[in-house]
Amino acid sequence: MTMPLWQALLTIGAVVLGTIVTRFLPFVLFPAGRQTPKFVQYLGQVLPFAALGFLVVYSLKDVTLLQYPFGIPTLLAVAVTAGLHLWRKNMLLSVAGGTILYVLLVNFIF
Amino acid sequence: MKKDSIKATAFKAAVPYTLPILAGFAFLGLTYGFYMHQQGFSFLWPMLMSATIFAGSMEFVAANLLLQNFNPFYAFxxxxxxxxxxxxxxxxxxDKFRGAGKKKWYLIFGMCDETFSINAAATIPAGIDKGWFMFFVTLLNQSYWVVSATLGGLLGDLLQIQIKGVEFAMCALFVVIFVDRWISDTNRIPGVLGILCSTVCLIALGPENFIIPAMLLILLVLAVLKNRLAKGGRPS
Structure with missing residues (x-):
């Protein structure tokens, strides 16, 4: 590290502050005591599911489809995870099944 | 006594939900701590940064910021x-955090992607205090992260063996929570929109630049479809 300690701490402080702003802002703008605008209430209904969809894509963002292995291990493991979950609805089974498959695929096959 | 048993049941209910996160965070946290060690930082740095920033990808970025010229405004x-x-x-x-009392502030502070995905899921078991359940999910996840990052920094060079691919557990968790919602919700359009809008932006703009456009596109489409979706929407 080249910068002095106070600069490093200030940099971390700026990152902490930025993160806190993104997490607290909605709760500051729409406090519990006051009536939340209708549109934000509506967003509160539909956004969680949409945000989960976004998270799925976000967690797959670095998969490369155009180069070997063409995202095949990831897509297979995602399909097996989802399939297991539709079938047994057991979270640990689905996560463990998908992850073990993925580990096997990337270590031994691809 | 009664209060303790409420906490104890909530804790026991929370643990299994966080186990996939433990797998993912152990891998990523060790990697992060190890990365910091390689850049010449003592373990105190990943420990401090993982506890205070507590936003995985941002901590890697912050490590780079520390190696560049001092510019806190740019960092912010x-x-x-x-x-x-x-x-x-x-x-x-x-809405969900409303009944959580003072714990709410910690729930907000500790709301990383993974914690959000568990706490937002519709399936908090019946009879469990929701506030404490969410509190323990948040606390456990943060503990996993801080301990792993610190260990990664401490073990440094010793740490060469890592099982490739374990980090997929977190992706699997997101998929599982999405599927849960898919099964339980009568209105699946928001979920489909979330996937579609994000995928379109990811393909068009690439992994570095798609996040904010994807969010805006989701908001836009949800706004356009408001009259249609608000009626079929499930109150949560």
Missing amino acids: ALTLMINARHLFYGISML
């Missing part, structure tokens, strides 16, 4: 951009 602005997705989570949790 960059953080707002990378972490803007938290705004989504906050709006989604406005």
Whole structure:
């Protein structure tokens, strides 16, 4: 590290502050005591599911489809995870099944 | 006594939900601590940063910021951009955090992607205090992260063996929670929109630049479809 300690701490402080702003802002703008605008209430209904969809894509963002292995291990493991979950609805089974498959695929096959 | 048993049941209910996160965070946290060690930082740095920033990808970026020229305003602005997705989570949790009392502030502070995904899921078991359940999910996840990052920094060079691919557990968790919602919700359109809008932006703009456009596109489409979706929407 080249910068002095106070600069490093200030940099971390700026990152902490930025993160806190993104997490607290909605709760500051729409406090519990006051009536939340209708549109934000509506967003509160539909956004969680949409945000989960976004998270799925976000967690797959670095998969490369155009180069070997063409995202095949990831897509297979995602399909097996989802399939297991539709079938047994057991979270640990689905996560463990998908992850073990993925580990096997990337270590031994691809 | 009664209060303790409420906490104890909530804790026991929370643990299994966080186990996939433990797998993912152990891998990523060790990697992060190890990365910091390689850049010449003592373990105190990943420990401090993982506890205070507590936003995985941003901590890697922050490590780079420490190696560049001093510019806290740039650091602040960059953080707002990378972490803007938290705004989504906050709006989604406005109602859910309402009954949590003082714990609410910690729930907000500790709301990383993984914690949000568990706490936003519709399936908190019946008879469990929701506030304490969410509190322990948040606390456990943060503990996993801080301990792993610190260990990664401490073990440094010793740490060469890592099982490749374990980090997929977190992706699997997101898929599982999405499927749960898919099964339980009568209105699946928001979920489909979330996937579609994000995928379109990811393909068009690439992994570095798609996050904010994807969020805006989701908001736009949800706004356009408001009259249609608000009626079929499930109150949560």
